[in-house]
Amino acid sequence: MWTEKQKNGKFKYVEQYEDYLTGKQKRVSVTLNKNTASARKTALETLTHMIEERQTGHQKESDLTLGNLIEKYLDFQKLSVKKSSYNSTYYLCNSILNIFDGDIMVSRITANFLKETLIRTGKPNSYLNNIRSRINAIFRWGYENDYIADISFLGKFKPFKDTMRREKLEDKFLESDELQKLLSGFKSKKWELLTKFLSLSGLRIGEAIALNTQDIDFAKHVIHINKRIFPAKKSIDAPKTISSNRDVYMQPELEKACRDILLFTKQESVFKGYRTKLFVCNTHGDYVSYIVYNNALKRTAERVLGFEVTPHVLRHTHASLLLANGMTLDAISRRLGHEDSVITKQIYLHVTQKLKEQEEEQIKNIHIVG
Structure with missing residues (x-):
């Protein structure tokens, strides 16, 4: 070789x-x-x-089980993709093996068997479609690497109809007054500060949790984004994309929010007796749990706003508020670390339409002649 x-x-x-x-x-x-x-x-x-x-x-598929195929697939993925991507794949493959018996012979798997087994789980169709996509990827990889002779049955393994209400774009970000109401509704000062920080910076939650104090550069008025955290294993990895590796300018409002977080962490560390280099941390000085914060954000939003809010909604909120204040799409995309501005453009269309409606409403009440 x-x-x-x-x-x-x-x-x-x-x-x-x-x-x-x-x-x-x-x-x-x-x-x-x-x-x-x-x-x-x-x-x-x-x-x-x-x-x-x-x-x-071709290998006799009677000798190949689903568990064997997934094991080979994971071995290859471990060498071919980033650690964070592998971790996501690993957990998804485990979910597949929790649904399907790993000893099932690949040669006996049919589209109907896959569909019926998934439906019997009772899981939402959005979840089943995620599992379906990974199963397709595994079988296609097996075919391309000569572990499977025929995958034509995948053509009959259609996506599940997602009957869940599609989230409207306007539900994906908050208006300024809604954001203020959300911030004032927190019972935890830490979660209030983190929510304000995410809304003012537009950072992904994984980027924010991974920040060290040294990444907050007050001298240059920027936040250095050069890593992110994978929540499930708390493993640090490179940013999501090349464009995600960036410096985010700290406007005065964001700079004050950063100082407030650092002061809060310093006071808490004295009271709790921990030391940390993290910008924001839990009560032991370790990485904040994404699940704990997400649950606190969700509960608070439901209580004060009447609907759920996720950390990604705060990111879209940041983009929408910048758009409403006249920033260009390209500038916002660079700040968010987007490879393209598709999402930003979608938000832009909604914001401009809303501003247009407000202008038309104002004109209705104006009497120019008589």
């Missing part, structure tokens, strides 16, 4: 063998992200398996 480095930085592992049917020399290859001992071992196992299959025909 030898290795060829690709132009995109990945590594192609190649093995040569003699086809017993033709006597000709042939090659098999697999491309991985790394060139480490572990990657080479995985590549060798994969190539050996591919050669065996090509010498004897």
Whole structure:
């Protein structure tokens, strides 16, 4: 086996063998992200398996279980994607194995079997569609890597009709008065401060929780965004995209909110007896739990506003308020760390329509002549 480095930085592992049917020399290859001992071992196992299959025909699927397939898929994903993406995949695959018996033979799986089994869980169709997408990805990967001979049945494994009410765009962000009402409704000062910070900065919740005090640069009036936290395992990873790695300018209002959080954390650390380098932390000086904060935000919003609010709603709220105050789409997209401005444009259309309606309402009450 030898290795060829690709132009995109990945590594192609190649093995040569003699086809017993033709006597000709042939090659098999697999491309991985790394060139480490572990990657080479995985590549060798994969190539050996591919050669065996090509010498004897496709692997008998009666020998391949769903659990085996998912295990192979995860091994490959671990070497091919970022840690945070792998963690998401790992938990989703575990969810699949909690629904389906891992000993089920892949050759006996049909579209109807998949649909009926998922429906019997009683889970919302939005959740089932998430599971369906991952199952499709696993089986397509298995086909592309010669573990499965036929995946034509996936064409009949259609998405579930999502009967849940689609969230309207206007429900995805708050008006200024609603935000003020929400902030005044918190019983916890910490959650009030964090909510204000998210609304004034537009940061993703994973970016905010991962911040250290040194990331708050008062000298340059910016917040350095160079990492995020994966909530399930509290593992730190690089930002979501290249454009997510950015500096967010601290306007005076945001700068004051940052100072308020630092003061609160300092006072709490003295009272609770902890030390921390985190910008915002729990009562032990460790990372804030996304679930705890999300639940507090949800309960408070339901109590004072009458509907749920998520941390991402605060991010959209930030964008909508900036748009209403005349900032350009490109400037807001850069601040939010978006790769494109599609979401920003959607919010823009709604905000401009609302402003237009307000202007028309004002004109109705104006008498110019007589």
